[in-house]
Amino acid sequence: MSPNTSNSRLPLGIRRRDLLLGTLAAGFAVAVRPISAETITTSDAGLTAGFVSIPVGDRDIPAYRAMPSTGTGFPVVLVVQEIFGIHAYIQDVCRRLALLGYLAIAPSLFERQGDVTQLPNIDAIRPIVAQVPDAQVMSDLDATAAWTATAGGDLTRLGITGFCWGGRITWLYAAHNPQLKAGVAWYGRLVGTPTELQPQFPVDVAADIKAPVLGLYGEKDDGIPLDSVEQMKSALKAANAPSEIIVYPEAPHGFHADYRPTYRPEAAADGWRRMQDWFRQHGVI
Numbered sequence: 001m002s003p004n005t006s007n008s009r010l011p012l013g014i015r016r017r018d019l020l021l022g023t024l025a026a027g028f029a030v031a032v033r034p035i036s037a038e039t040i041t042t043s044d045a046g047l048t049a050g051f052v053s054i055p056v057g058d059r060d061i062p063a064y065r066a067m068p069s070t071g072t073g074f075p076v077v078l079v080v081q082e083i084f085g086i087h088a089y090i091q092d093v094c095r096r097l098a099l100l101g102y103l104a105i106a107p108s109l110f111e112r113q114g115d116v117t118q119l120p121n122i123d124a125i126r127p128i129v130a131q132v133p134d135a136q137v138m139s140d141l142d143a144t145a146a147w148t149a150t151a152g153g154d155l156t157r158l159g160i161t162g163f164c165w166g167g168r169i170t171w172l173y174a175a176h177n178p179q180l181k182a183g184v185a186w187y188g189r190l191v192g193t194p195t196e197l198q199p200q201f202p203v204d205v206a207a208d209i210k211a212p213v214l215g216l217y218g219e220k221d222d223g224i225p226l227d228s229v230e231q232m233k234s235a236l237k238a239a240n241a242p243s244e245i246i247v248y249p250e251a252p253h254g255f256h257a258d259y260r261p262t263y264r265p266e267a268a269a270d271g272w273r274r275m276q277d278w279f280r281q282h283g284v285i
Contacts, residue, residue: 004237005072007245008106012247012274015093017236018038025147026191027028027046027087027088028084028087028088028089028259029084029087029116029117029118029119030084030117030118030119030120030210030273031034031084031116031119031120031121031122031124032089032259032260033127035256035259036259036260036263038259038263038265039089039258039259040092040096040257040258041080041092042092042095042099042270043095044066044095045098046069046099046127047064047066047067047068047069047095047098048065048066048067048068049064049065049067049091049094049095049098050064050065050146051063051064051065051072052064052105052109052151053067053071054107054140054143054144054147055142055143055147056139056143057139057143059112061107061108061109061111061112061140062086062107062108062111062226063086063105063106063108063144064086064090064094064105064106065094065103065104065105065106065151066091066094066095066098066104067098067100067102067104067150067152067153068095070185071152071284072152072208073153073154073161073168074101074102074103074152074153074154074185075102075103075153075157075158075159075279075285076099076102076103076104076148076154076155076158076159076283077097077102077103077104077105077107077153077158077159077160077161078106078107078111078141078144078145078158078159078160078161078173078251079089079093079094079097079104079105079106079160079161079162079278080106080141080161080163080165080166080169080173080224081106081108081109081160081162081163081165081166081169082124082163082164082165082257083116083122083125083126083129083164083165084117084125085108085110085115085116085117086106086107086117087117088259089257089258089259090106090163090264091106093161093163096173096272100164100276100285101139103148103151103152103153105144105147105279106142107130107140107141107143107144107149109136109137109141109169110128110132111130111138112132112136113128113131113132114128115275116129117238117254119153123193127241127263130195130197130198131197132197133151133197133198134169134172134197134198134199134200136197137169137172137175138172138173139176140141141160141169141173142177143180145158145177150177155179157181157195157283157284157285158177158180158181158284158285159180159181159182159184159279159282160173160174160180160182160183160184161183161184161185161186161275162183162186162188163186163187163188163254163256163257164186164187164188164253164254165188165190166185166188167185167187167189167215168184168185168188168189168190168201169203170183170184170185170188170190171183171185171188171190171202171213171215172200172202172205172207174209174210174212174213175205175208175209175210175245176210177210177211178210180210180211181211181279181282181283181284182211182212182213182278182279182281182282182283182284183211183212183213183214184213184214184216184274184275184279185202185213185214185215185216186216186222186223186256186271187217187218187224187253187254187255188215189201189202189208189218189223189224189228190202190203190215190224190228190229190231190232191203191228191231191232194212202232203228203231203232203235206232206235206236206238206241207235207238207239207241209236209241209243211282212241212246212278212282213243213244214227214243214245214246214274214275214278215232215243215244215245215246216245216246216256216271217229217246217247217248217251217275218246218247218248218250218251218252218253218255218264218273219243219247219248219249219250219251220250220251220252221251221252222252222253223253224253226247229245229247232245233245240265246265246271247275248264248270248271250264251264252264255267255268255271256268256271256272
């Protein structure tokens, strides 16, 4: 393309994809600023890291992928975003996992509905996210997992982890994909009011969970009351499901999110260690 060629002459799908990749790569979502001084930034030295395109039916969606720069046959971890999208924190989580030897990939699961990274607050984000069908999310995660098999990943060692909105999705995906080895859900909602697009919550699918899930929750989570955690524990016990839930005393929602004031380093570090042990125990690595 010549220097004088206008972006407006590009096909609409390409223009939108390039604009979205630009905003995703820019850093933190607008709604989560200002950023805490405790924010962790992980180098990509020794890694292959950056955005890729994942074919999902009749279109592509962007995803952030990180993996060791040498070798192949890496265990795969699907990283499911918070409500704020694939911003810098989620990208950093992928790099942290890649340094442990995983191919970690976070697909942009709201891509069809809108770019939440540019919205000013969570009240503006919620209506966008409410339009995202669970069935679409499951399909996009399946497509992302399949893509990794062509890019150095070993799908016989497939795991998933997700934060907040992604925590709920982690439980649902463990009931959806029989190939999954294990999941780790960070403070995802467990009960709720079903809608046409989100017809079930983790408590509703406890008996259908095909891979063991480790749930990591905070005692002081304002959005996930402890009685809902107890409901989920009871449902898992009734189903004889090999999953487990840990509740961190005094920890609020988002205790792993080092860019936010909710960050609790001790709980975050313990959860990260437990996640690694869980994946190791259940054959992801």
